[in-house]
Amino acid sequence: xxxxxxxxxxxxxxxxxxxxxxxxxxxxxxxxxxxxxxxxxxxxxxxxxxxxxxxxxxxxxxxxxxxxxxxxxxxxxxxxxxxxxxxxxxxxxxxxxxxxxxxxxxxxxxxxxxxxxxxxxxxxxxxxxxxxxxxxxxxxxxxxxxxxxxxxxxxxxxxxxxxxxxxxxxxxxxxxxxxxxxxxxxxxxxxxxxxxxxxxxxxxxxxxxxxxxxxxxxxx
Amino acid sequence: xxxxxxxxxxxxxxxxxxxxxxxxxxxxxxxxxxxxxxxxxxxxxxxxxxxxxxxxxxxxxxxxxxxxxxxxxxxxxxxxxxxxxxxxxxxxxxxxxxxxxxxxxxxxxxxxxxxxxxxxxxxxxxxxxxxxxxxxxxxxxxxxxxxxxxxxxxxxxxxxxxxxxxxxxxxxxxxxxxxxxxxxxxxxxxxxxxxxxxxxxxxxxxxxxxxxxxxxxxxxxxxxxxxxxxxxxxxxxxxxxxxxxxxxxxxxxxxxxxxxxxxxxxxxxxxxxxxxxxxxxxxxxxxxxxxxxxxxxxxxxxxxxxxxxxxxxxxxxxxxxxxxxxxxxxxxxxxxxxxxxxxxxxxxxxxx
Numbered sequence: 001x002x003x004x005x006x007x008x009x010x011x012x013x014x015x016x017x018x019x020x021x022x023x024x025x026x027x028x029x030x031x032x033x034x035x036x037x038x039x040x041x042x043x044x045x046x047x048x049x050x051x052x053x054x055x056x057x058x059x060x061x062x063x064x065x066x067x068x069x070x071x072x073x074x075x076x077x078x079x080x081x082x083x084x085x086x087x088x089x090x091x092x093x094x095x096x097x098x099x100x101x102x103x104x105x106x107x108x109x110x111x112x113x114x115x116x117x118x119x120x121x122x123x124x125x126x127x128x129x130x131x132x133x134x135x136x137x138x139x140x141x142x143x144x145x146x147x148x149x150x151x152x153x154x155x156x157x158x159x160x161x162x163x164x165x166x167x168x169x170x171x172x173x174x175x176x177x178x179x180x181x182x183x184x185x186x187x188x189x190x191x192x193x194x195x196x197x198x199x200x201x202x203x204x205x206x207x208x209x210x211x212x213x214x215x216x217x218x219x220x
Numbered sequence: 221x222x223x224x225x226x227x228x229x230x231x232x233x234x235x236x237x238x239x240x241x242x243x244x245x246x247x248x249x250x251x252x253x254x255x256x257x258x259x260x261x262x263x264x265x266x267x268x269x270x271x272x273x274x275x276x277x278x279x280x281x282x283x284x285x286x287x288x289x290x291x292x293x294x295x296x297x298x299x300x301x302x303x304x305x306x307x308x309x310x311x312x313x314x315x316x317x318x319x320x321x322x323x324x325x326x327x328x329x330x331x332x333x334x335x336x337x338x339x340x341x342x343x344x345x346x347x348x349x350x351x352x353x354x355x356x357x358x359x360x361x362x363x364x365x366x367x368x369x370x371x372x373x374x375x376x377x378x379x380x381x382x383x384x385x386x387x388x389x390x391x392x393x394x395x396x397x398x399x400x401x402x403x404x405x406x407x408x409x410x411x412x413x414x415x416x417x418x419x420x421x422x423x424x425x426x427x428x429x430x431x432x433x434x435x436x437x438x439x440x441x442x443x444x445x446x447x448x449x450x451x452x453x454x455x456x457x458x459x460x461x462x463x464x465x466x467x468x469x470x471x472x473x474x475x476x477x478x479x480x481x482x483x484x485x486x487x488x489x490x491x492x493x494x495x496x497x498x499x500x501x502x503x504x505x506x507x508x509x510x511x512x513x514x515x516x517x518x519x520x521x522x523x524x525x526x527x528x529x530x531x532x533x534x535x536x537x538x539x540x541x542x543x544x545x546x547x548x549x550x551x552x553x554x555x556x557x558x559x560x561x562x563x564x565x566x567x568x569x570x571x572x
Contacts (some may be wrong), residue, residue, distance in 0.1 A: 041310075049365040074474025103366035105399055106415065137474070181364060186339050 020065045026188040043183050046195035048098045052175065054126045057087045057095030063214045066097045066192040068180045071114065072107030072140055076189045077112055079201035086207045094211050098130065100176040101188050109141035111173065118169030120154050128152040226480065229300070232537060252316025253370025256532045256550070258564030261299025268292070269513075269559035270333045272490070273542045273551060274321035277328030279346060280551055280561070283318045291319035291333055293346055296323050296544065296551070299561050305356050306333070313357055315342075322373045325431050332361075334372045339363050340397075341372060341379075363397045371425035375449045377566065382423035382436060386414040389423070389436065410471060420465040421480035426493040429545075432552045433524055435498045438513070440465035440480065442493075442498050444488055446524060455526040461504060463487070482508040489538075494545030497529070501541045513555045515539045521566070532566070 038201075043049070050064045067083065069076040073087050102110035113133055120129035129152035136143060136151075149160045163169070180190070183197070191198045191207075194214040202210065242443050268288030274281045281303060282292045289304035317337030324330040329347040343474035350356050361379075363372055365548075369383035369391065377395040380403070380482040387549050388402030406421045408414075421443075425436045433454075434447040441464050466481035486503035493499075503516025510516075515537035521530040540553040550564045 077474065104369040105365055105383075105391060108386050108414075184338075184362070186337075188364070 015097050028214065041197040043192055043195050043199075045199055046192050049099070049179055049183070049192060052179070053097040054125060055095055055097050055098040056129075058091055059095070061093055061095040063094045063194055063211050064097060065094060065211075066099060066103035068103055068185055068190045068192075070103045070107060070110045070188045071117065071130075072110040072137060073103065073169070073188045073203045074137065077134045077137050077189075079189045081206050082202055082204040085204045086211060090211065092207075098126075099179060100173045101180040101190070102173065102177065102186060103188060107141055112145070112164075113140055114173040114176075115167055115170055116148065116160075116164050116170050118220050119160050119163035120149055120152055122163060122169070123156060123160065125149075125152045125154050129154065158202065163192075250293040250417075253518075253531045253533050254567065255387055256534050256566070258535075258550075258552075260560050260562045261551075262294070262377060262559030264558050265297075266301070267559050267561055268546070269555055270383075270540060270553055272321055272322055273321060273553060273561070274331065275538050275542045275544045275551065276321075276346060278332045281321050281323075281333075281346075282561075283321055283333060290315040291344065293351075293372075294545075294561070296549075296563075299563075303347075303351055303356070306342070306346075312557075313342075313360075320371050322371075322427075323430070325374070325427075330358075332372075332374060334369070336368060339365055339369070344348060361397055363393055364399055365391060365393070367391070371502065373425060373427050375427060375431045375434070380425075380449075382425050384415065384418050384422070386418065388451075389445075389453070390434075390447065392451055401451075404447060404453055405462075413476035416467070416469050416476045416478040419482070420467045424488060424491050425541050426491050428493040428524075429495055433493065435491045435493040437491040437500055439464075439487055439489060440467075440484055442489045442502075442504075444491065444498070444520075444522065444526075446526065447500070455524065457498070457500070457520070457522045457526040458528050459487075459502075459520070460528060462533070474560045475564065480507055482506065486510055486514045486516060489516055490541050492541065492543030492550075494543060496523065497543075497545060497552065498524065499541070499543045501538055511529065513547075515540055515555060530566075534564070 003014050004011055050067045054084050079164060083096055087096055097128055100114040102114045104111050108112040117126060120126060146157045149157050154160050187199055189201055193210050222286045231292055241432060252479055270284050271343060272281035272283050273361045273513060278296050280294045280296050284290060286308050290306035290308060293303040294301055302336050308315055315335050317335055318333055319336035320334040322332040328347050330342040333344055340363060341361045344356050345358050346356060351466055353531045360493060367383050367385040370379040372379050372381040379393040382389060382391045388541055389406050391402045394400050406417060420440060422439050424439060425434055427434050432449050436447060438552045442459045442461045445453050446455040448454050463485050466484040467478050470477045470479045472526030484507050485504055488500045489503050490501040500520045501516055502518040502520050503514060505516060517531040517534040520528060522528055536554045538552045539555045542551045548566050552562050552564055554562060
């Protein structure tokens with residue numbers, strides 16, 4: 001118990017990179033289950049969070065998942081598969097809005113990666129570079145950003161490099177991080193499913209369940 | 221008429237004052253381990269095993285795990301419970317993972333309590349008036365950290381803390397809780413993920429009363445470093461033993477993780493920083509030997525230049541401690557055979 005246990009908890013923070021998930025897991029493991037103190041939160045103004053970011057899926061779906069993620073976060077890398085499968089399976093019901101939340105103190109290249117993705121987005125290749133970033137997660141900071149951009153099919157890599165050097169879209173990344181801060185996010189990935197905030201990567205099955213719950217709740 | 225406690229306390233203060241030379245402490249030529257003698261203030265059912273304790277004025281603040289209250293306030297004189305503060309939960313004023321206490325500079329009636337899980341600090345007022353009120357929490361300060369912090373401490377209008385980030389010894393946050401920069405350093409190991417090195421070199425930290433210096437003890441190594449308020453290392457304690465963490469890198473869910481070797485030893489489990497002295501609770505015990513609750517029984521007393529002045533031995537293993545420099549008293553948490561809080565007088569240094 002005592003400090004050792006909490007430090008184990010803290011160690012786990014680094015391990016799974018989602019602080020909120022860690023807190024909940026630690027509590028389940030060590031604390032009595034009498035009180036649920038870290039359950040799902042509801043974000044009243046969630047619609048405002050979905051108006052910026054990169055949308056994947058159809059417009060006007062009854063369920064919107066706002067994902068705050070970090071390209072260097074392994075849990076985010078895993079989360080994308082279940083997100084993709086649910087959006088593909090339920091195209092008329094669910095759409096995803098990707099927003100940046102680079103964990104700058106934990107992942108040294110997360111902010112640069114977020115900026116690079118915005119530079120690729122400027123050339124219409126956000127979805128592609130997002131996949132390339134996650135596919136090459138272990139090499140971020142080792143491979144050149146231009147190489148990653150080329151892999152993502154960014155046509156004008158000179159323009160891409162210039163964009164990244166000038167941090168042309170830093171304000172976009174900062175705006176996303178500020179949005180995350182505004183709802184007191186403490187880790188990635190964080191999913192806000194029609195307002196219901198869930199920390200950590202979900203399996204496709206759990207994600208489908210959450211989407212069903214959101215549909216049942218109706219739009220708020 | 222002075223009470224017995226007041227007399228004992230006065231005598232201890234006198235003895236401690238005699239220990240402190242007017243020109244400041246100097247190193248002992250030949251350190252000798254001396255036993256410490258003290259008394260148990262509270263034990264058993266009435267005392268939860270705290271994560272950490274701190275001195276705030278005439279009171280001892282303990283931070284706990286559930287089901288005990290997040291914070292307990294006790295009288296330093298006799299260990300009597302004064303107030304249980306805070307509630308567990310997910311509400312606005314609730315704690316999820318109370319972890320660290322940071323007394324407010326120059327105030328004997330307020331401290332910050334850090335919630336490790338929610339990344340925020342509560343300013344808690346324990347003045348007599350406040351203790352009569354319904355809540356003692358005056359405000360919350362969010363700390364915008366995406367890494368776990370182990371000892372957030374206010375230094376001027378910044379918060380400094382060691383933690384599990386990827387670079388430096390300390391993370392520095394502005395008055396609004398926003399991350400500003402990293403400062404200091406830990407050993408850099410080629411081809412090792414920095415997050416793993418940070419976990420291996422995890423630290424405890426305390427600021428001196430004037431907040432000009434920080435004492436940082438490494439939990440898995442024999443390091444005690446002294447940092448200036450701007451985050452620069454200015455001295456290292458001359459620790460009588462020398463060992464580094466023993467660990468290996470493992471990957472869990474893609475993230476690098478530090479797996480401590482069972483042969484790794486605990487170093488400084490807790491530190492206290494006074495005006496002239498730094499006191500460290502040193503273990504030296506192996507992880508396998510110490511078991512689930514890291515503990516130690518050695519008390520090192522240093523000056524701020526890093527000279528070891530005295531080495532004491534507690535009569536029982538301890539997991540946390542706090543030092544009242546003014547009164548010359550050391551408050552210690554003993555986890556076994558049942559959790560207890562004891563107080564010890566630090567005797568006069570014989571050779572100085």
